[in-house]
Amino acid sequence: MSLLPVFLKLDRRPCLIIGAGSVALQKIPALLNAEAEVRVIAPRVHPEIAALAAAGRITLQERGYRPDDLDGLFLVIAATNDSAVNTAIYEEALRRNLLCNAVDDPPNCDFYFGSIVTRGDLQIAISTAGESPAFAQKLRKEIDAQLPEDLGPWLHTIGEQRGEILEAYEPGEDRKLLLHQLAQRPTCEAAACPAQKLALRARHAGASR
Numbered sequence: 001m002s003l004l005p006v007f008l009k010l011d012r013r014p015c016l017i018i019g020a021g022s023v024a025l026q027k028i029p030a031l032l033n034a035e036a037e038v039r040v041i042a043p044r045v046h047p048e049i050a051a052l053a054a055a056g057r058i059t060l061q062e063r064g065y066r067p068d069d070l071d072g073l074f075l076v077i078a079a080t081n082d083s084a085v086n087t088a089i090y091e092e093a094l095r096r097n098l099l100c101n102a103v104d105d106p107p108n109c110d111f112y113f114g115s116i117v118t119r120g121d122l123q124i125a126i127s128t129a130g131e132s133p134a135f136a137q138k139l140r141k142e143i144d145a146q147l148p149e150d151l152g153p154w155l156h157t158i159g160e161q162r163g164e165i166l167e168a169y170e171p172g173e174d175r176k177l178l179l180h181q182l183a184q185r186p187t188c189e190a191a192a193c194p195a196q197k198l199a200l201r202a203r204h205a206g207a208s209r
Ligand SMILES: C[C@@]1(CC(=O)O)c2cc3[nH]c(cc4nc(cc5[nH]c(cc(n2)[C@H]1CCC(=O)O)[C@@](C)(CC(=O)O)[C@@H]5CCC(=O)O)C(CC(=O)O)=C4CCC(=O)O)c(CCC(=O)O)c3CC(=O)O
Pocket: 101, 102, 103, 104, 105, 106, 109, 111, 112, 113, 114, 115, 116, 126, 127, 128, 129, 130, 131, 132, 133, 134, 135, 136, 137, 140
């Protein structure tokens, strides 16, 4: 089965994580970054999740899962250590046409998490559709080493310039050409690229021997 790759806007969308251990904790930053309204339900709570609740970043209910917890949600993540509970959550989500990810449990997932390289608003998401998460992780590290560290701020600047061009020029070939020119930049420049930095350091180390 081929998966649909999308980038979701989650602001004002209630997203529930059931389970509050280390696996649940790993999922929270990505949801908060996408401005989701994050809810967590579990009887036993990781201290860092309790701290996020105390700081008002998420809402937390310290009890076991109930089917009506899925009322009114946009998506749900099943991250308990009880596979029967994760399966029950997926079945209930399916009944409600609600998107569900049961962590590390492909039959109980409508969507998988990707391996992500980030530079500001640039996100490169890698999926192997469950064939090899280890390969997704390896590829992430390789791409991360190749991309300039300052790509995020640079992208933000050209985003602003693109806005100005869109306002100043009528749609058409001239405008398109300008936008393509704006986007030109070597992807791995010496000073800013982690891989280039490592290579330079290795060369210096060799020279001083
Ligand atoms: C289907 C999927 C469902 C989902 O959870 O969304 C799923 C399923 C499973 N993962 C397992 C194992 C591992 N998962 C990782 C790591 C990641 N796994 C992630 C996603 C996904 N994992 C979805 C598919 C993504 C895809 O394939 O593209 C990443 C990308 C994102 C994230 O988790 O946020 C994150 C990388 C983050 C990064 O970039 O570093 C590592 C690496 C490590 O831990 O060192 C290992 C050990 C090595 C290995 O197994 O390859 C197991 C067996 C568990 C067991 O042994 O019982 C299953 C279950 C099964 O395969 O049946």
